Amino acid sequence: xxxxxxxxxxxxxxxxxxxxxxxxxxxxxxxxxxxxxxxxxxxxxxxxxxxxxxxxxxxxxxxxxxxxxxxxxxxxxxxxxxxxxxxxxxxxxxxxxxxxxxxxxxxxxxxxxxxxxxxxxxxxxxxxxxxxxxxxxxxxxxxxxxxxxxxxxxxxxxxxxxxxxxxxxxxxxxxxxxxxxxxxxxxxxxxxxxxxxxxxxxxxxxxxxxxxxxxxxxxxxxxxxxxxxxxxxxxxxxxxxxxxxxxxxxxxxxxxxxxxxxxxxxxxxxxxxxxxxxxxxxxxxxxxxxxxxxxxxxxxxxxxxxxxxxxxxxxxxxxxxxxxxxxxxxxxxxxxxxxxxxxxxxxxxxxxxxxxxxxxxxxxxxxxxxxxxxxxxxxxxxxxxxxxxxxxxxxxxxxxxxxxxxxxxxxxxxxxxxxxxxxxxxxxxxxxxxxxxxxxxxx
Ligand SMILES: Cc1cc2nc3c(=O)[nH]c(=O)nc-3n(C[C@H](O)[C@H](O)[C@H](O)COP(=O)(O)OP(=O)(O)OC[C@H]3O[C@@H](n4cnc5c(N)ncnc54)[C@H](O)[C@@H]3O)c2cc1C
Numbered sequence: 001x002x003x004x005x006x007x008x009x010x011x012x013x014x015x016x017x018x019x020x021x022x023x024x025x026x027x028x029x030x031x032x033x034x035x036x037x038x039x040x041x042x043x044x045x046x047x048x049x050x051x052x053x054x055x056x057x058x059x060x061x062x063x064x065x066x067x068x069x070x071x072x073x074x075x076x077x078x079x080x081x082x083x084x085x086x087x088x089x090x091x092x093x094x095x096x097x098x099x100x101x102x103x104x105x106x107x108x109x110x111x112x113x114x115x116x117x118x119x120x121x122x123x124x125x126x127x128x129x130x131x132x133x134x135x136x137x138x139x140x141x142x143x144x145x146x147x148x149x150x151x152x153x154x155x156x157x158x159x160x161x162x163x164x165x166x167x168x169x170x171x172x173x174x175x176x177x178x179x180x181x182x183x184x185x186x187x188x189x190x191x192x193x194x195x196x197x198x199x200x201x202x203x204x205x206x207x208x209x210x211x212x213x214x215x216x217x218x219x220x221x222x223x224x225x226x227x228x229x230x231x232x233x234x235x236x237x238x239x240x241x242x243x244x245x246x247x248x249x250x251x252x253x254x255x256x257x258x259x260x261x262x263x264x265x266x267x268x269x270x271x272x273x274x275x276x277x278x279x280x281x282x283x284x285x286x287x288x289x290x291x292x293x294x295x296x297x298x299x300x301x302x303x304x305x306x307x308x309x310x311x312x313x314x315x316x317x318x319x320x321x322x323x324x325x326x327x328x329x330x331x332x333x334x335x336x337x338x339x340x341x342x343x344x345x346x347x348x349x350x351x352x353x354x355x356x357x358x359x360x361x362x363x364x365x366x367x368x369x370x371x372x373x374x375x376x377x378x379x380x381x382x383x384x385x386x387x388x389x390x391x392x393x394x395x396x397x398x399x400x401x402x403x404x405x406x407x408x409x410x411x412x413x414x415x416x417x418x419x420x421x422x423x424x425x426x427x428x429x430x431x432x433x434x435x436x437x438x439x440x441x442x443x
Contacts (some may be wrong), residue, residue, distance in 0.1 A: 005171055010145055024032065029153055030185060031186070032057055032058040033050070033190065033359055034050050034055050034057045034190045034191075034345075035190070035191045037201075038194040039142075039146065040061075040139065040194060040195075041139070041336075041342040042323030042344065043061070043194040043323070044146050045142065045346065046147050047146045050154065051146075052149065053348070054151070057151055058152075058153050058155065059152055059154045059155070060155075060157055060159050060174070060403065061154065061156055062158040063389055064154070066136040067411075069135050070216065070253065070255065071138065072135045072336060073132055074232055074245050075138075075338065076100075076130045076333075076334055078338045082345050085345050090141075091132070091138060094204075095137035096248045096249055096435075097247075098246045099129050100129060100231065100233075101231060102114050103228075103234060104226075105233075105236070106234065106236065108236075113231065115286050116130070126172040127242055132246060133247055133248070145160045155176075157176070160176060160183070162191065170318040170362065171191045171317065171318035172318060173186050179236045187362045188358040189245065189318075190318065193320070194321075195325050196325060199324070199325035202424060205319060205321055206321060210309045211307070211325075212260065212307045214240075214258055215257075215258055216255040216257055216258075217272060217302070218256075218303065219256050219276075219292070219295040220253060221252040221288065221292055221294075231245075232245040232334070233245070234335075235284060235285070237284050239280060240392075240395065241349060241395055242254065242283065244284075252288075254284075257274070257306065259346070272424055277296055308329060309326070314366070324336065326382070327339070327380070329387040329388055332394065339383055350368045
């Protein structure tokens with residue numbers, strides 16, 4: 001029995017979205033070599049990769065509609081390279097993606113253009129390019145790539161729990177639920193949890209808790225005039241760090257970091273709208289201010305938590321936790337998708353059929369996942385440390401509300417921030433995300 005799931009055409013679609021064909025479970029197809037929970041950034045790339053190694057894959061996703069989110073919109077050059085290595089570079093085509101050649105950092109009166117730098121020779125490298133885009137369009141392309149793989153079955157369903165063997169404690173599969181239908185079980189030799197930042201399964205299988213010190217508030221500007229075209233923009237000053245980057249020919253994303261419990265963003269002070277209007281607008285480059293004001297008036301403000309979660313080695317037999325479910329860092333340097341794609345590159349090698357012919361061989365899988373944990377630190381450690389280390393410096397650790405005017409500031413953090421050439425710090429951090437496999441600490 002099979003059914004075709006026709007997705008509604010995308011509002012912004014450039015090429016008509018191809019229908020995602022959903023393979024409905026038959027009595028046989030609820031078993032696979034690999035089961036993946038979540039057809040997001042990591043889940044899609046991993047599904048295609050395993051399938052091309054000859055494994056059968058069931059990819060379970062709660063909604064196959066094109067997502068409309070404010071996350072994952074700038075892929076650093078290291079992520080583009082990893083995508084190419086995975087044979088998925090074409091997913092960046094036909095989505096009106098914008099080339100990103102580096103960053104512009106604004107720090108009070110300082111304004112610096114920083115092209116991407118190659119870690120190996122520390123010189124500016126014009127061939128290193130990132131891409132920025134609408135997240136949903138990119139996800140659509142990745143899901144289409146999954147559908148094109150004969151070894152992948154994509155099913156729209158919500159995973160509700162894992163199924164554990166009462167005797168061996170091994171994870172055997174998952175229970176799923178679709179509206180108006182009875183629960184349905186899937187079974188696999190290896191069960192991958194890639195259900196994102198709010199993972200339902202993290203508590204049971206991950207030793208660390210998530211910490212969140214701030215949120216990014218996002219608005220979409222139309223026809224904004226950016227001072228450095230084809231560059232990401234980072235605006236630092238007395239207020240929250242602000243990111244600006246073009247995500248389409250006419251659209252620019254503005255993300256404003258707002259620390260938890262920021263007094264000037266409180267309801268008593270007029271709320272976030274008022275904070276953005278009165279405190280953030282004047283800090284923006286003049287050429288962007290009117291489109292920012294218009295976007296605020298339109299009122300489509302959204303926010304996401306900026307979370308930190310240290311990675312952990314996986315110890316549950318039959319299960320692997322990956323992506324944001326396993327490890328998160330502040331999105332200031334736009335490293336999350338680069339981490340995810342490079343993790344998949346590494347897993348392609350470490351869990352390849354030549355090393356792990358049988359994925360039910362728990363002891364080999366766990367040994368390889370322990371290797372994965374240490375080997376991924378070469379790149380991921382740098383991205384995580386850069387993002388977490390830069391954030392308190394850039395945000396002045398939420399002390400800004402009590403700061404005197406900049407001329408008389410004495411806050412220790414601000415002092416440190418002024419001691420270190422801020423643009424150089426950011427350049428180091430971003431160059432880490434532009435080099436896959438970089439092995440040196442950037443800061
Ligand atoms: C504000 C913000 C901005 C960011 N900007 C960038 C950026 O510019 N560049 C960058 O590289 N990174 C950025 N990131 C990080 C990046 O978005 C993530 O690291 C990346 O999306 C993680 O991929 P993932 O596959 O783990 O999760 P996701 O891409 O979130 O995928 C998870 C999938 O699981 C599905 N799912 C969830 N629960 C279930 C369930 N029970 N059953 C079935 N399916 C389920 C979801 O629907 C989703 O499709 C940003 C993060 C934030 C918070």
